[in-house]
Amino acid sequence: xxxxxxxxxxxxxxxTGTTTVGIRTKDCVVLAADQKATMGYFAADLDAQKVYKLTxxxxxxxAGGMGDAQTLVRFLRSQAKLFEVERxxxxxxxxxxxxxxxxxxxxxxxxxxxxxxxxxxTGTPQLYSMxxxxxxxPVEDYTVSGSGSEFAMGVLDTNYHATMKKDDVIKLAIKxxxxxxxxxxxxxGHSYTIMVIDANGVQExxxxxxxxxxxxx
Numbered sequence: 187x188x189x190x191x192x193x194x195x196x197x198x199x200x201x202t203g204t205t206t207v208g209i210r211t212k213d214c215v216v217l218a219a220d221q222k223a224t225m226g227y228f229a230a231d232l233d234a235q236k237v238y239k240l241t242x243x244x245x246x247x248x249a250g251g252m253g254d255a256q257t258l259v260r261f262l263r264s265q266a267k268l269f270e271v272e273r274x275x276x277x278x279x280x281x282x283x284x285x286x287x288x289x290x291x292x293x294x295x296x297x298x299x300x301x302x303x304x305x306x307x308t309g310t311p312q313l314y315s316m317x318x319x320x321x322x323x324p325v326e327d328y329t330v331s332g333s334g335s336e337f338a339m340g341v342l343d344t345n346y347h348a349t350m351k352k353d354d355v356i357k358l359a360i361k362x363x364x365x366x367x368x369x370x371x372x373x374x375g376h377s378y379t380i381m382v383i384d385a386n387g388v389q390e391x392x393x394x395x396x397x398x399x400x401x402x403x
Contacts, residue, residue: 203372205334206236206247207362208303209342210313210327214352214384215305217247218359220334220367221375229374237379241266242387243308244279249332250300250318258298262286279306283314283322291320301331307383334366334373341365356380357403360396 206219223234234252238259239245244266248255265285269277277285283304290298302316313325323329328346330338341362350358359380366373378400380391391399 203334203370204236204249204332205338205363205366205370205373206249206303206331207338207342207359208247208305208313208315208325208329209346209355209359210305210311210325211348211350211352211355213311214355214382215307215311215313216352216355216359217245217303217305217381217383218363219247219379220363220373221377221379222367222373223252224372232375233377234375235379237381237390239381239388239390240282241270241276241306243276243383244282244304244306245381245383245388246305247303247331248300249302251298254298255300258286258289258300261289276308278308279304279312279314280308282306283316287316287320287322289320290316290318294319303329303331305381305383307385307387311383330362332366332373334363334370337366337369338362352382352384356382356391357399360400360403364400 203224209216217237219236221234222229223231237247240262266277297318300318304314306312315323315325315329328342345358360378363378377393378396380396382389
C-alpha cells in the first residue's frame with residue numbers, strides 16, 4: 187500500500203514541517219516527535235505538542251495542520267470515552283483506528299490536512315500509519331511522517347531490530363527525530379516529545395527525563 191502518493195494533501199502536510207516517529211517491538215510502542223510549529227517561514231512555537239494520549243492504552247502523533255489535529259483529538263477522546271461507557275469496555279486500538287479512518291474517508295473531498303501515526307497496547311503492541319483520506323497501513327516495525335521523514339527513516343533503517351529493549355527504543359526514537367531536526371529546516375523545537383505505550387498503559391516522558399536521556403546518549 188502506498189499512502190498519499192502524488193496527492194496534493196501530502197504536499198500540504200509536508201510543507202507544514204514536522205517529524206514524527208513510531209516504533210513497535212514485541213513489548214511496546216514508542217511515539218516521538220519534534221516540537222516546532224511553523225506559520226509559513228515563522229517558527230511560531232518551539233514547544234508544540236504533536237503526540238497525544240487518546241485513551242489509557244492508545245496514543246497518536248500528528249503531522250499537518252494543528253487546528254485540524256486538535257479538533258480531531260478532542261473528538262476522538264470523547265468518542266473513545268463514550269464507547270467505554272456504553273460498552274463497559276475500553277475501545278481497542280484496531281477499532282479506534284477504523285473509526286478514525288471512517289471520519290477521514292468521509293471528509294475526503296474536503297480533507298483534514300493531517301497524517302497520523304497511531305500506537306496502542308490493547309492486548310498486544312500495535313502500530314498504524316494513516317493518511318489524510320483514511321488509508322490504513324499496519325506497521326510491523328517503524329514508520330515516520332512529516333517533512334523530516336527521510337532523515338528519520340535513515341536512522342531507523344540502520345539501527346532498528348525487533349528485540350530491542352524499551353530504553354533502547356526510546357533512544358532510537360530520539361536519534362531519529364534528532365537527525366531530522368539537524369537537517370530539515372522545518373523540524374526543530376526545544377526538545378522532544380516521547381510517549382511509551384506498553385502493557386502498563388500510556389506514559390509520556392517528562393521534559394526532565396527526556397533531557398537526561400539525551401545528555402547520556
